[in-house]
Amino acid sequence: MVSYGKPSTILFIASAISARVASAHRFPEDFDSEKFAAELKELRVSAGQVTADNFLDGNEFIAPGGKDVRGPCPFINVMANHGYINRSGRNVPVFDIPALAPLLFDFPKSMFTRPANQAIFDGQVDVGSTGDLLLDLVRLWDRPGEERDISQVFPNPGLALTEELLSLPVGSELKADNREAFVDFRYTVDEDLLQQLLSLSEDGKTMTQEQHNTHLTNRLEDSFAHDEFFRFSDDDTEVAATQYVLPCIILGTDVKDFSFCSRSSIEGLWREFRFPDDFAPRSVRFGEAFSMSDYGDAFRGFMEDNVHVIEEAREEEKQKPGAVKAFAM
Numbered sequence: 001m002v003s004y005g006k007p008s009t010i011l012f013i014a015s016a017i018s019a020r021v022a023s024a025h026r027f028p029e030d031f032d033s034e035k036f037a038a039e040l041k042e043l044r045v046s047a048g049q050v051t052a053d054n055f056l057d058g059n060e061f062i063a064p065g066g067k068d069v070r071g072p073c074p075f076i077n078v079m080a081n082h083g084y085i086n087r088s089g090r091n092v093p094v095f096d097i098p099a100l101a102p103l104l105f106d107f108p109k110s111m112f113t114r115p116a117n118q119a120i121f122d123g124q125v126d127v128g129s130t131g132d133l134l135l136d137l138v139r140l141w142d143r144p145g146e147e148r149d150i151s152q153v154f155p156n157p158g159l160a161l162t163e164e165l166l167s168l169p170v171g172s173e174l175k176a177d178n179r180e181a182f183v184d185f186r187y188t189v190d191e192d193l194l195q196q197l198l199s200l201s202e203d204g205k206t207m208t209q210e211q212h213n214t215h216l217t218n219r220l221e222d223s224f225a226h227d228e229f230f231r232f233s234d235d236d237t238e239v240a241a242t243q244y245v246l247p248c249i250i251l252g253t254d255v256k257d258f259s260f261c262s263r264s265s266i267e268g269l270w271r272e273f274r275f276p277d278d279f280a281p282r283s284v285r286f287g288e289a290f291s292m293s294d295y296g297d298a299f300r301g302f303m304e305d306n307v308h309v310i311e312e313a314r315e316e317e318k319q320k321p322g323a324v325k326a327f328a329m
């Protein structure tokens with residue numbers, strides 16, 4: 001089990017009351033693959049000569065220490081664990097995160113400027129008097145009483161918010177058990193969810209986008225059936241559809257086929273928030289043989305498949321009596 005930083009109870013209760021706004025990772029609608037490929041080429045030249053063999057040199061994985069903090073975003077945690085941002089997870093200039101997306105993932109910055117701006121808007125980023133915009137990664141857990149784009153491996157917050165806990169009388173002290181339910185439980189990768197995902201691998205070696213799409217379907221059905229606080233908006237649909245594509249497309253190592261990756265890379269991502277030791281983005285690994293436009297098209301296709309299964313599950317749910325609450329936002 002992987003455990004990360006714990007905000008205080010006060011922070012939890014305050015953010016549960018005021019929270020909203022999804023993190024909004026999205027594939028840009030106006031993505032111009034040729035323009036971006038040219039920009040990326042220039043960026044890689046100015047960043048210095050790298051090859052697949054030395055890509056991670058100087059950015060080796062180091063597990064977080066006792067005082068380091070991490071958040072719910074797997075790839076920001078990866079950035080910290082590989083030293084691309086402060087390994088402590090504190091005082092991270094928030095726009096350094098989208099700025100790293102081209103270098104590390106072959107994605108345009110614009111794909112992640114929106115979540116960066118939303119983190120500022122949500123009050124998760126300290127806005128300094130000199131214009132510094134610094135993020136402590138643990139703050140990304142704020143708004144914990146809400147559905148969070150149906151995480152692949154973190155438990156639904158709604159499962160902990162029982163009527164009994166929500167009706168604790170004024171002045172009642174949080175007991176040890178309640179503290180666990182209110183504050184601690186959701187910062188830990190849920191082993192069952194992780195196993196549900198990994199066990200979809202048919203050969204024990206690879207995982208596909210299709211299997212991530214199946215995991216998404218299962219997560220939705222299960223959440224609708226068992227989490228009475230589960231809410232899923234149109235915005236969540238697009239965000240989740242994108243988030244379920246990211247791990248496998250980033251960690252895949254084929255020059256043309258973007259639909260699969262290694263199972264152990266997915267396990268390493270979720271258990272340790274790490275790149276495999278031989279990681280390199282495809283534009284580094286394959287140079288001119290890598291087609292940015294095929295990559296963009298594949299991404300859009302996988303995302304649309306995900307949107308499709310979400311919409312089907314939502315439609316099915318809407319037909320059920322009493323299900324309207326799940327679409328209130």
Ligand code: HEM
Pocket residue numbers: 022023024025072073074075076094097098101105107112115116119140141148149150151152153154239243244246247
């Ligand atoms: C400043 C930029 C970013 C911010 C503020 C951010 C924030 C978050 C937050 C708060 C979550 C939790 C779920 C949610 O609320 O949607 C999340 C999940 C996620 N993020 Fe990010 N993120 C950023 C950039 C990135 C980047 C660069 C990637 C990958 C290239 C990424 C990939 C993901 C994925 C795959 C999830 C889903 C995790 C799950 O299923 O549990 N994010 N992010």
